[in-house]
Amino acid sequence: MAIKFGRPIEARDTAPSFTSGTDASPAALHLTTRMRRNRKSEWARRLVRENVLTTDDLIWPLFAADGDNRREAVASMPGVERLSVDQCVRDAERAAKLDIPCIALFPYTDPALRDPQGSEALNADNLVCRTVRAVKKEFPDLGVLCDVALDPFTSHGHDGLLRDDGVIMNDETVAVLARQALVQAEAGCDVIAPSDMMDGRIGAIRDALDAAGFGDVQIMAYAAKYASAFYGPFRDAVGSAKALTGDKRTYQMDPANSDEALREVELDIAEGADMVMVKPGLPYLDILRRVKDTFAMPTFAYQVSGEYAMLMAAANNGWLDGERAMMESLLAFKRAGADGVLTYFAPRAAEKLRTRG
Numbered sequence: 001m002a003i004k005f006g007r008p009i010e011a012r013d014t015a016p017s018f019t020s021g022t023d024a025s026p027a028a029l030h031l032t033t034r035m036r037r038n039r040k041s042e043w044a045r046r047l048v049r050e051n052v053l054t055t056d057d058l059i060w061p062l063f064a065a066d067g068d069n070r071r072e073a074v075a076s077m078p079g080v081e082r083l084s085v086d087q088c089v090r091d092a093e094r095a096a097k098l099d100i101p102c103i104a105l106f107p108y109t110d111p112a113l114r115d116p117q118g119s120e121a122l123n124a125d126n127l128v129c130r131t132v133r134a135v136k137k138e139f140p141d142l143g144v145l146c147d148v149a150l151d152p153f154t155s156h157g158h159d160g161l162l163r164d165d166g167v168i169m170n171d172e173t174v175a176v177l178a179r180q181a182l183v184q185a186e187a188g189c190d191v192i193a194p195s196d197m198m199d200g201r202i203g204a205i206r207d208a209l210d211a212a213g214f215g216d217v218q219i220m221a222y223a224a225k226y227a228s229a230f231y232g233p234f235r236d237a238v239g240s241a242k243a244l245t246g247d248k249r250t251y252q253m254d255p256a257n258s259d260e261a262l263r264e265v266e267l268d269i270a271e272g273a274d275m276v277m278v279k280p281g282l283p284y285l286d287i288l289r290r291v292k293d294t295f296a297m298p299t300f301a302y303q304v305s306g307e308y309a310m311l312m313a314a315a316n317n318g319w320l321d322g323e324r325a326m327m328e329s330l331l332a333f334k335r336a337g338a339d340g341v342l343t344y345f346a347p348r349a350a351e352k353l354r355t356r357g
């Protein structure tokens with residue numbers, strides 16, 4: 001039996017016109033303020049609504065893969081596929097038609113091309129660069145964001161260079177990341193998004209971009225990125241799950257920390273980040289709010305693969321109304337102060353917003 005996405009939405013706005021709970025019974029309370037008055041009907045709720053989600057808030061992550069005319073399902077992310085370059089262009093077209101401002105590209109690198117240095121990241125004709133060129137050629141007005149980190153390219157699955165004793169080498173990695181960013185900028189990428197959590201990489205990448213004449217290329221720093229269990233399905237999608245030796249706790253943040261996120265963000269801003277990101281999303285809304293309040297920067301949240309997988313699993317089991325849970329989760333980011341959200345729900349949310357959701 002085919003599994004549908006969630007339950008049908010129940011009829012909305014059928015509430016009676018008088019719902020503030022007042023009545024003339026002897027039990028009537030003499031309340032000056034009744035909060036329910038402003039909720040009595042849809043027009044009244046619209047009038048006092050504090051936050052809205054629009055398509056302008058959405059960044060849609062896509063997974064690129066080799067091949068031609070291929071779309072391959074990612075088992076742990078129902079509804080998400082790895083796309084050959086031509087199919088990435090088709091999804092870019094869908095994004096453009098839905099008025100989604102920006103897509104984010106992640107490559108599934110052929111395992112044969114992965115090595116300990118992640119050399120394929122520096123190949124100007126690698127999968128991600130070919131995808132950027134193909135997309136920008138057809139849709140020059142669609143924003144394209146590229147992740148900077150070595151994990152889709154390394155045989156050990158780490159974001160940086162791994163020394164024999166297991167240490168991830170910071171400064172040596174930063175030098176490679178700056179070159180990776182240049183290769184992506186040359187391909188036409190609009191936003192460089194370093195997700196590696198090495199120290200000092202934002203400054204090094206900014207310098208490299210400026211020196212090469214890419215002064216207009218923006219940097220969205222994965223500034224407060226936690227060592228999270230919620231990245232599991234993403235690692236399936238880019239094929240780094242099986243490769244990964246150990247974990248990423250020497251460079252990604254400890255989920256127990258909050259003040260530390262502010263120091264991370266502060267450094268990335270000082271080094272030249274144009275936009276900052278908190279990741280994962282829903283479990284870290286407290287961090288998002290602190291970052292936004294403290295720095296007043298363009299601030300983004302990444303609703304990561306595991307969050308998407310949780311919602312989809314429950315929806316596909318009929319345990320949640322998938323559409324409503326999706327929209328509620330995205331609105332939560334706005335309420336917490338996000339200027340935008342990277343989300344695998346982007347096309348579905350945009351479709352819903354178009355029909356006024």
Ligand SMILES: NCc1[nH]cc(CCC(=O)O)c1CC(=O)O
Binds near residue numbers: 195196232
């Ligand atoms: N550095 C790579 C990267 N870029 C984005 C994600 C996760 C995105 C998601 O889970 O949706 C990861 C995974 C990781 O750090 O292991």
Ligand SMILES: [Mg+2]
Binds near residue numbers: 200264
């Ligand atoms: Mg940092």
